[in-house]
């Protein structure tokens with residue numbers, strides 16, 4: 001029996017994708033072998049890779065003047081990859097701090113660039129984003145980085161910041177493909193796959209091609225966007241199985257109706273869960289309503305001593321992965337594309353029962 005899995009990442013995948021992968025596991029479409037046994041240079045795998053890229057381009061409407069890379073090292077690798085690819089030593093870059101993942105990106109970037117934190121949400125206890133139109137990007141910044149969705153804090157930008165002529169870089173790890181996004185507003189969009197795109201082990205980087213000539217000479221090959229773009233992301237052996245699975249997830253998103261439909265469903269799921277939280281005196285979510293994430297919903301019970309019993313009883317009821325991040329405690333429900341509204345409804349029903357018994 002499969003549970004409803006609310007884990008933040010690695011996270012739930014569409015059952016249809018898992019079943020398809022199972023059916024193709026030992027003999028991928030008559031090739032006589034599994035995808036993980038194929039040479040990455042074989043025409044079969046090159047086809048799988050190209051098809052995944054084409055589907056991602058089509059879903060997100062990525063223009064031709066952007067490269068789409070499939071890399072390793074996670075979003076964390078790109079925390080270093082961004083300054084190494086976009087700046088010369090001694091340069092400055094602007095960052096917005098909206099929470100834990102912003103802070104990690106900033107910490108890593110400080111090894112390589114003069115980081116200017118131009119907005120920090122500490123006064124709101126990282127429960128909001130800067131008001132639209134308030135960011136002032138220094139003219140000498142090589143780029144502006146922000147975290148589109150804070151997976152731990154449950155804070156999501158409801159707008160795309162205006163960085164003027166400065167390239168805009170965003171960590172979209174936990175929200176990519178959850179709704180339409182205007183790629184043309186960005187210089188770079190990057191995302192680890194294990195939230196909304198597939199399994200862990202592969203990271204998508206979408207980069208405007210005019211930014212591919214700014215790398216430092218000592219950028220490691222595995223993080224070198226330009227070299228990777230020239231080599232179709234196969235400068236070295238790529239994570240072939242993960243790449244294939246991302247392709248299956250992209251096909252599934254297409255079959256569901258693409259990003260407009262995903263956005264409609266995700267908004268309905270988020271409305272259902274936030275509605276239940278706001279409608280109760282027992283549960284609470286600290287995030288300013290306009291900045292609430294559609295993907296990661298942290299919530300609290302009145303007495304922290306009830307957190308462990310909540311998570312344990314939920315697991316008994318087939319609702320898995322509801323413990324908050326180890327750094328913040330509380331509870332968190334991650335409701336990515338692959339989480340059906342039935343799963344969110346089951347959680348809301350469980351929450352109502354738990355409140356009756358413990359409220």
Ligand SMILES: *Cc1c(COP(=O)(O)O)cnc(C)c1O
Pocket residue numbers: 009073074075076077101147149150151171172173174192193195
């Ligand atoms: C999960 C996550 C990361 C870290 O991803 P890794 O693949 O573990 O490096 C970075 N940023 C955000 C927003 C995330 O959700």
